[in-house]
Amino acid sequence: MPNLQHVASLRAPTGERARPPHFGSGASPRQAIDGESSNERASRLVDSSRPDLPFQETDMRIIGFVASLALVCTGVVLAGEEAVEAPAPIVTTLSQRTLPDYPGKEVLMLAVEYPPGAVEHTHRHDANAFVYVLQGSIVMGVAGANPVTLKPGDTFHEGPDDVHTIGRNASRRDPAKFVVVLLKDIGKPAVLPAD
Incomplete structure (x- = not known):
């Protein structure tokens, strides 16, 4: 950031040292710094044929820096959104019972x-x-x-040879709850890797 005293001294008449800006004078901060109103500055910046544009290169560098910073910040925010891992399902065992009529099998009921x-x-x-x-x-x-979208009251079946490829909440705003009843071999894990 340029020294404001130095910037103000660039606009002072020859042989005269610029005074520090006085913000209580009713002048805008820009006018207090370089003695130029915003209208004068706008017309000076539009007239690029004038050779007395001491701030044009600096202004372009600042604009470029701010634009670059905005792009970087936007990228960081977007990358941050992508980096957030989706929440995991919450699984609660409701019931687990062996089935005497079906040797070697059990029923596992889960709330998800x-x-x-x-x-x-x-x-x-x-x-x-x-x-x-x-x-x-x-x-x-x-x-x-x-894939199918299920709402309250809907059912879904997976067989023993099925690979469950999609399971997700359809909403990013509201939770979803369902019950799963598994008829499985006693002692086998409820969830296995797909391969």
């Missing part, structure tokens, strides 16, 4: 909440999974099928 913007990773269950939506809207999909 997708916070706004939540996204699940690709996975599989090695089970029959039945989904019932309670609140909000979710998007579900398995490999080889089109």
Whole structure:
């Protein structure tokens, strides 16, 4: 940033030292610095044929710097938005029971909440999974099928060989809640890697 005393001295008549700006005089800060009103400055900047434009190069550098800074700040904000990881689903076990009529099998009932913007990773269950939506809207999909958007009261099924490729909250503003009932082998994890 240029020294204001130095800038003001550039505009002083020859042989006379410029006085420090006096902001209580009713002059604008720009006028107090270089003795020029904004209208005079605008007409001077428009008339580029005049050789007495001591501030034109500096003004262009400042404008360039401010424009560059604005672009960098915008990039940082956008990069910051991309860097924010989507919230994870909140899973609560409601019930887990073995099934005497089905040896080696159990039922696992889960309550799942997708916070706004939540996204699940690709996975599989090695089970029959039945989904019932309670609140909000979710998007579900398995490999080889089109994704579907589910609302309260809608259901979805995943088979033991399905790869769950899409599971997310359809809203970035509202949470979504659903119940999952899994019919699976006793002792096997509820969620397995997709590969």
